[in-house]
Amino acid sequence: MTATSGLYIEIDIQVDIDLVWRLTQDPASHQRWDLRFSEIEYLPRPNPNEPQRFLYQTRIGFGLAVAGTGESMGQRDSPEGDRTSSLRFASDDWKSLITTGSGYWRYLPNPRGVRFLTWYDY
Template identity: 45%
Template sequence: MGTRGIYVETTIRATLDDVWNATQDPRQHVRWDVRFSLITPTTRTADGAARFVYERRTPFRTIRGDGISIGETSRPDGTRTSALRFTTDDRLSPLRDGRGYWRYEPTADGIRFCTGYDYSPGWGPLDVIVRPLVGWATAWSFDRLRLWLETGRPPETWSLPSVVMFGRGDRPRARRCRRTPPHRRRALDDAPTTLAALAAPGGVE
């Protein structure tokens, strides 16, 4: 790692609990986030961190990996956070080891929901192409989540292939999201302290 990382931010007119549940429940998470096809919880650590395995299916290959996350639901400033680490030993995965966070901040306009993360590239020099695509996919997914929670329309309404080929009215748009961290040089500068203490994924303490 050591890059500037990826940062995405949106504001969702919904309750804090609604945003939290839609993003922390693995079954709901995969409905709006195109970066994942399946997330399966496995075990928990002594400090409450949740281990899981994930899949990203493509027409050519299914990439599998391991992850671990831990959430904070009662911070003194009224925000919530979730820290994450992930890894895969799939040699064809464009993302290898990674780490990041989600932050949930109540504001007068709704819930400011943002992420910052970084990863070790699996495709070497081709990461100059992969990284912008991963950032775009994250932002598109965030806007898909926003539309779901604000309109009540299921996120499956805006599946990526149908939106690209046919359009779907007020469809998700990555450009609606902020892509640069405020007053920060790197996406992980504002990571919660739980990220540094988080155990390694894959069952390794």
């Protein structure tokens, strides 16, 4: 990986993979710990094979917020037991420092819990 290819992080978390999946995939739980998103609102998803679209808002202080759109796609339970979730989001709000972003989360079960890997391009 080169310095310009994004941010990559791995960490071992000593909890069940189902708990990590729920806390990262459920919008109400996710917005409690992820500072990028103060509010996440899933839009209706007529076809479960298509990405889950959402609206988001991030409060940046002084009564200001940045709004944007995004989509996520998750694969739960591969044959090897791991899970993957990808995310793309964008904002044309003039206050946003990030106009587009994408990344993924990968969850690898292990005897101590789960190895969590993430990569983002912003």
